[in-house]
Amino acid sequence: MTTAHADSYYAASANDKRERPRLRDAIETDVCIIGAGYTGLSTALQLLERGFRVVVLEAARIGWGASGRNGGQIVNSYSRDIDVIERSVGAEKAKQFGAMAFEGARIIREYVDRYQIDCDLKDGAVFAALNLRQLKHLAAQKALWQKHGHQGELELMDQSGIRNYVGSSRYVGGMFDGSGGHLHPLNLALGEAAAVERLGGLIFEDSAAIDIQEGEPVRVRTAGGEVSARFLVVAGNAYLGHLVPELSAKSMPCGTQMIATEPLDEFQAKHLLPGDHCVEDCNYLLDYFRLSADKRLLYGGGVVYGARDPADIEAIILPKLLKTFPQLEGVRVDYAWTGNFLLTLSRLPQVGRIGGNIYYSQGCSGHGVTYTHLAGRLLAEVINGQASRFDLFASLPHYPFPGGHALRVPFSALGAWYYSLRDALGI
Numbered sequence: 001m002t003t004a005h006a007d008s009y010y011a012a013s014a015n016d017k018r019e020r021p022r023l024r025d026a027i028e029t030d031v032c033i034i035g036a037g038y039t040g041l042s043t044a045l046q047l048l049e050r051g052f053r054v055v056v057l058e059a060a061r062i063g064w065g066a067s068g069r070n071g072g073q074i075v076n077s078y079s080r081d082i083d084v085i086e087r088s089v090g091a092e093k094a095k096q097f098g099a100m101a102f103e104g105a106r107i108i109r110e111y112v113d114r115y116q117i118d119c120d121l122k123d124g125a126v127f128a129a130l131n132l133r134q135l136k137h138l139a140a141q142k143a144l145w146q147k148h149g150h151q152g153e154l155e156l157m158d159q160s161g162i163r164n165y166v167g168s169s170r171y172v173g174g175m176f177d178g179s180g181g182h183l184h185p186l187n188l189a190l191g192e193a194a195a196v197e198r199l200g201g202l203i204f205e206d207s208a209a210i211d212i213q214e215g216e217p218v219r220v221r222t223a224g225g226e227v228s229a230r231f232l233v234v235a236g237n238a239y240l241g242h243l244v245p246e247l248s249a250k251s252m253p254c255g256t257q258m259i260a261t262e263p264l265d266e267f268q269a270k271h272l273l274p275g276d277h278c279v280e281d282c283n284y285l286l287d288y289f290r291l292s293a294d295k296r297l298l299y300g301g302g303v304v305y306g307a308r309d310p311a312d313i314e315a316i317i318l319p320k321l322l323k324t325f326p327q328l329e330g331v332r333v334d335y336a337w338t339g340n341f342l343l344t345l346s347r348l349p350q351v352g353r354i355g356g357n358i359y360y361s362q363g364c365s366g367h368g369v370t371y372t373h374l375a376g377r378l379l380a381e382v383i384n385g386q387a388s389r390f391d392l393f394a395s396l397p398h399y400p401f402p403g404g405h406a407l408r409v410p411f412s413a414l415g416a417w418y419y420s421l422r423d424a425l426g427i
């Protein structure tokens with residue numbers, strides 16, 4: 001595995017290019033965390049704020065995984081919404097999930113504010129409907145979110161209304177969420193890492209955990225050293241591989257790709273996204289886009305089940321971009337990259353404990369920027385002796401993908417094909 005950041009617009013515009021040391025000793029701490037993405041870093045911050053000693057082991061670089069490559073879209077709630085959770089776990093528990101559905105976005109803003117993180121944070125997100133079925137769904141989503149205490153502006157838009165937000169004729173309407181937003185994802189991760197270090201946490205890069213010995217203390221071995229800790233948090237998500245076999249059985253790494261155009265001129269950028277908000281459409285395999293601080297259009301979409309890296313990313317994503325914005329025909333693409341997120345069958349996060357002192361949260365299935373920040377708080381709470389909110393997530397049922405390890409990729413692609421067909425037909 002290469003330890004350099006993916007060759008993305010984000011890596012090129014990272015605020016902090018310092019490398020952290022490799023682990024070369026045997027050290028002892030309160031909590032060892034595997035993975036320096038948002039789940040690991042948010043957990044580290046929350047623990048340090050509560051007085052724990054923390055060591056973070058990162059196989060590559062800080063934000064090397066999905067956290068440093070994503071669309072940067074702050075999307076509220078979970079990858080499946082509260083109504084779906086209610087059908088699975090009942091109204092009483094769903095109410096408790098609802099009460100947490102908007103907390104992740106608040107935590108991000110708290111960190112940015114408290115730790116002065118420079119990550120181009122902008123408010124406002126648009127969900128764009130491609131057909132009337134999707135628009136009807138957005139109306140139901142608005143009612144659902146308001147019922148569960150969404151604070152702030154939610155506005156439904158018809159076909160002419162959405163043109164004030166997106167300069168594309170593809171959409172029949174949409175919903176604006178004032179408490180959504182967007183940011184430079186790698187700079188958020190790097191800012192969080194710097195805050196971890198200011199609070200006394202240690203971060204080691206190029207230090208993959210290669211073996212875990214359960215017990216008290218739990219021992220985590222890397223090629224160059226070892227950490228003994230009272231608690232372990234596993235936050236390796238789609239890049240964890242088979243280090244913890246219990247965790248790989250009910251989840252599947254998936255790739256999604258992004259491109260960044262050349263910087264657009266002010267007039268063009270204003271025409272495409274007049275309010276500088278981020279946008280995602282409502283398809284099962286959705287497109288998502290926004291402007292960067294230097295006015296590039298960052299456009300992503302599609303899913304590669306099983307996370308094989310596609311050979312020509314631009315050939316996959318540019319046609320999607322041009323379908324939305326034909327006026328950009330001929331635009332130059334400066335960066336193209338891929339990243340992996342972790343899918344679960346229910347598309348809800350997989351949370352739990354192994355033995356008495358190993359905790360994990362993974363599998364937020366595409367919408368993880370906000371949830372991972374909530375997860376950090378839940379993991380810190382449970383380690384600090386307050387288990388109720390963590391246990392609620394841990395109670396979500398999870399199942400292996402149909403077809404087992406050998407057939408889960410084609411079976412999932414078939415399922416996605418079915419949902420994409422329904423999207424295309426608007427049914």
Ligand SMILES: Cc1cc2nc3c(=O)[nH]c(=O)nc-3n(C[C@H](O)[C@H](O)[C@H](O)COP(=O)(O)OP(=O)(O)OC[C@H]3O[C@@H](n4cnc5c(N)ncnc54)[C@H](O)[C@@H]3O)c2cc1C
Nearest residue numbers: 035037038039059065066067070071073209236339368369
């Ligand atoms: C291209 C793309 C676009 C996306 N867009 C959005 C979006 O706009 N909005 C949204 O909400 N979500 C989005 N997502 C999803 C979101 O980015 C993820 O859900 C989230 O970042 C997951 O964070 P994480 O910390 O759990 O995992 P990651 O960020 O993947 O971090 C895991 C880290 O663990 C490390 N690691 C793994 N194994 C080991 C080991 N053995 N030892 C040490 N370290 C290890 C990895 O190197 C990695 O750095 C997107 C994802 C991708 C890939």
